[in-house]
Amino acid sequence: MKLICCARCNEVFSLGYTYKECTGGHGGGMYIGTLNAKVWGPKELILVLGFANSSFVDAARAQLRDGDLKETMRYPGGPVTKGRDFTAFIIPESAPTVARFSTREEAGI
Numbered sequence: 087m088k089l090i091c092c093a094r095c096n097e098v099f100s101l102g103y104t105y106k107e108c109t110g111g112h113g114g115g116m117y118i119g120t121l122n123a124k125v126w127g128p129k130e131l132i133l134v135l136g137f138a139n140s141s142f143v144d145a146a147r148a149q150l151r152d153g154d155l156k157e158t159m160r161y162p163g164g165p166v167t168k169g170r171d172f173t174a175f176i177i178p179e180s181a182p183t184v185a186r187f188s189t190r191e192e193a194g195i
Contacts, residue, residue, distance in 0.1 A: 087142070088123050088177065088184070089135040090115055098135070101125075105195050108132075116195055124185045126193040134184050138173035145172040 088101045092108035107114025113127020149170050158165040187193035
């Protein structure tokens with residue numbers, strides 16, 4: 087799964103097969119096929135995030151099967167129940183699965 091993070095809007099949204107952009111219009115993108123995506127926006131504002139799908143599915147299945155963890159974590163309001171971990175990462179600019187462009191027009195979307 088790929089998501090876009092706009093540092094200016096403080097917004098994160100998932101990419102889909104139809105075009106999406108942040109509320110402020112600083113960047114956006116869409117899937118082109120099942121794995122590849124086109125994304126546009128300034129690289130200092132727009133980050134592309136990825137989930138390791140198998141890690142996410144394993145965490146979701148464990149949550150559904152076993153319920154909440156007993157473990158807690160620190161939070162500004164005090165300790166709270168810790169959620170299940172899964173692998174997420176910032177997709178590097180050099181990744182072959184994301185074509186990056188400066189403008190929407192350049193991206194052709």
